Amino acid sequence: MQQDQLHCANKTLDLFRPGAHPKQPLRAWDAADEYLIDTINTHYPSNKLLVLNDQFGALGCALYNQIDTWSSDSACAKQSLELNLKKNALTLNGNICDSINVSTDSALAVMKIPKNTSFLEFQINQCITLGINKVLLGGMMKHLPKTILNLLQKFGEVNRLPFVKKSTVFELTLNNATPNPYPKKNTFYGVHLLSHANVFGRDKLDTGAEFFLDHLDKLPKANKVADLCCGSGILGIKYALTHKNSTTDFYDESFMAIESSKASWPLNPLVSEANYFWDDGLKNEDKQYDLILCNPPFHEAHTVGDHIAKRLFKQSKAALEPEGKLIVVGNRHLQYHQTLKKYFKHVEQIASNTKFVLLSAHG
Numbered sequence: 001m002q003q004d005q006l007h008c009a010n011k012t013l014d015l016f017r018p019g020a021h022p023k024q025p026l027r028a029w030d031a032a033d034e035y036l037i038d039t040i041n042t043h044y045p046s047n048k049l050l051v052l053n054d055q056f057g058a059l060g061c062a063l064y065n066q067i068d069t070w071s072s073d074s075a076c077a078k079q080s081l082e083l084n085l086k087k088n089a090l091t092l093n094g095n096i097c098d099s100i101n102v103s104t105d106s107a108l109a110v111m112k113i114p115k116n117t118s119f120l121e122f123q124i125n126q127c128i129t130l131g132i133n134k135v136l137l138g139g140m141m142k143h144l145p146k147t148i149l150n151l152l153q154k155f156g157e158v159n160r161l162p163f164v165k166k167s168t169v170f171e172l173t174l175n176n177a178t179p180n181p182y183p184k185k186n187t188f189y190g191v192h193l194l195s196h197a198n199v200f201g202r203d204k205l206d207t208g209a210e211f212f213l214d215h216l217d218k219l220p221k222a223n224k225v226a227d228l229c230c231g232s233g234i235l236g237i238k239y240a241l242t243h244k245n246s247t248t249d250f251y252d253e254s255f256m257a258i259e260s261s262k263a264s265w266p267l268n269p270l271v272s273e274a275n276y277f278w279d280d281g282l283k284n285e286d287k288q289y290d291l292i293l294c295n296p297p298f299h300e301a302h303t304v305g306d307h308i309a310k311r312l313f314k315q316s317k318a319a320l321e322p323e324g325k326l327i328v329v330g331n332r333h334l335q336y337h338q339t340l341k342k343y344f345k346h347v348e349q350i351a352s353n354t355k356f357v358l359l360s361a362h363g
């Protein structure tokens with residue numbers, strides 16, 4: 001876990017970035033967080049705030065005494081905020097909530113610009129519904145969507161503040177809501193799905209998931225199944241449709257993924273049991289499985305790497321019955337075969353093509 005000091009206004013915060021590999025010099029904040037904090041401290045020092053998409057709790061800790069509501073789609077972000085508040089002996093008087101069930105009395109929102117523009121549009125509409133009249137949106141220049149200015153102008157008047165340390169802040173005064181297609185219905189491989197705005201594969205089936213589904217008939221029969229990193233739940237639902245007696249637990253760190261899986265399950269002819277966990281992998285559940293299905297992420301927001309996959313493989317090893325198996329799909333170049341061997345005695349290839357491999361790990 002990386003630790004560093006953030007100096008802002010009259011405080012110094014010790015901020016931790018959970019999950020970062022000791023060899024990756026990653027901090028819990030970036031220059032865009034600093035810019036948002038400075039803008040609030042300078043121009044809005046006494047406004048109540050709705051904070052959106054704070055990745056590791058830097059905004060939450062720096063602005064803690066002004067926060068009315070802190071909202072995130074990410075369970076990892078929420079856990080980082082709680083950890084960093086505790087490490088700095090701070091108490092948030094406002095609410096901490098997920099990305100869908102948001103309520104607030106504030107009129108000003110502070111947002112870290114998300115990578116996914118569907119989600120960005122969803123959140124700006126959500127702000128309008130909540131009665132917010134101004135949003136300060138911060139981001140690193142290299143991470144900004146190319147269409148950001150046009151996108152924001154659809155919702156109201158935009159003032160872009162000067163670039164500072166390769167980051168910027170947009171002041172958006174809200175006037176218009178725009179139509180948003182999410183949650184959206186899709187059918188992929190005969191599975192009916194309802195996908196929220198921030199769900200992976202919300203518009204089209206991922207090619208890795210497609211490869212996994214092409215070889216689903218090669219998987220063993222199992223009673224207790226986990227769909228780890230479930231997205232809209234495509235892998236777990238498809239498996240349950242062909243193995244009617246299995247129970248399925250869905251895990252994702254995205255709240256919208258969990259809500260999508262929950263809404264998708266009853267759209268399909270299934271009578272078996274399903275459970276849902278919004279969490280950092282299997283971290284907090286003391287459950288054992290015969291089979292874990294996983295199409296792991298290879299990035300955390302803008303940070304690419306296999307640090308999350310490693311964490312998930314390690315957790316899976318601990319959550320499998322002695323004869324249980326973890327089934328993983330991945331791009332060939334990610335070398336999951338080698339990574340899995342660090343945690344499992346046996347790693348077998350179930351299928352491969354020029355781009356993907358499907359692996360089974362046990363023991």
Ligand SMILES: C[S@@+](CC[C@H](N)C(=O)[O-])C[C@H]1O[C@@H](n2cnc3c(N)ncnc32)[C@H](O)[C@@H]1O
Pocket residue numbers: 076199200201206208209228229230231232233234235251252253254257279280281282295296297298308
């Ligand atoms: C490659 S997508 C797979 C989605 C879906 N299973 C599919 O095959 O289309 C990876 C998923 O992992 C989730 N994820 C990322 N980090 C996670 C973590 N630490 N714990 C649980 N899920 C995580 C993402 O939210 C995303 O839904």
